Amino acid sequence: MSDHYDVRGTGPVLLIIPGGAGHPMGLEKATDLLCERFTVVTYDPLGLAHGQLGKPVEEQRVEWWSEGAARVLEAVLPEGESAYVFGTSAGAVAALDLASRHPGRLRHVVAHEPPVVAVLPDAERQRAMFTEVRDTYRARGVEAASARMTAGLEERGLTQQELDKESGTESGTEGQLPSLTDELATPMGVLLTRVLVPFTSYAPDLTALSAPSPRLTIAMGIDSAGQLLHRTGTFLARRTGSVARQFPGGHLGLLTHPVEFAGRLRETLVPVG
Known part of the structure; x- marks a missing residue:
């Protein structure tokens, strides 16, 4: 089995598990800054940035990503040292699973907006919503699925413009359904068909995550206040006794606010003084 990852910088190991389908695209600005303080190891669980995009991918399981991350740490961690871990979105779900299964090699885990809706009182409704997003993609394409997921x-109804996207009337795309090739051709297609449903159906081990080691911080975007994943993060932090921390931007804050986000992450992992 081949694990795909890149290593840059010097200092203590910081493992980054990207969101979406695990493709590390767009992370360069943030990792450039983090490399000044850490040995940044960027994990690419499906190898999408390493020549595997477009190749067959089965529906994913969270533990496959976390066990792959554990193997990567085994390969890069110096003897006797422990790692910092940051995961966002689907990558944050894998980071939580990694913390549950391999706490001994981890120092501090920051999970940014993991969609672990199983912790919510309305979990069943939210899981059904994500399943509907996947089914919408297969029935009406990526624009309709994106509108439904947004x-x-x-946590609101669809606008008229989004309903038009769903029906295909806005762009005249009725009948242009994604093929199997389309599903595998882009990270978004892989996310919607292979990652979204199993990862949002994952139930975290709250007992394991409540242990004092490794330290766990639940990160939520300032701009996500009032939204589903901010609510999810709040519930998760309460149920595990973890620190909840606001981070710049929204769910995609690592991409939209890379400088501020990297600064907040660095300061969260290694507080000044």
Whole structure:
């Protein structure tokens, strides 16, 4: 089995598990800054940035990503040292599972907006929403699925414009359904069809995550206040006794606010003084 990852910088190991389908695209600005303080190891669980995009991918399981991350740490961690871990979105779900299964090699885990809706009182409704997003993609394409997921994450109904996207009337795309090739051709297609449902169905081990080691911080975007994943993070932090911390931007804050986000992450992992 081949694990795909990149290593840059010097200092203590910081493992980054990207969101979406695990493709590390767009992370360069943030990792450039983090490399000044850490040995940044960017994990690419499906190898999408390492020549595997477009190749067959089965529906994913969270533990496959976390066990792969554990193997990467085994390969890069100096003897006797422990690692910092940061995961966002789907990568944050894998980071939580890694913390549950391999706490001994981890120092501090920051999970940014993991969609672990199983911790919510309305978990069943939210899981059904994500399943509907996947089914919408297969029935009506990526624009319709994106509109439905945005509305679901913002916990609101679809606007008229989004309903038009869903029906295909806005762009005249009725009948142009994604093929199997389309599903595997882009990270978004892989996310919607292979990652979204199993990862949002994952139930974290709250007992393991409540242990004092490794330290766990639940990160939530300032701009996500009032939205599904901010609510999820709040519940998760309460149920594990973890620190909840606001981070710049929204769910995609690592991409939209890379400088501020990297600064907040660095300061969260290694507080000044």
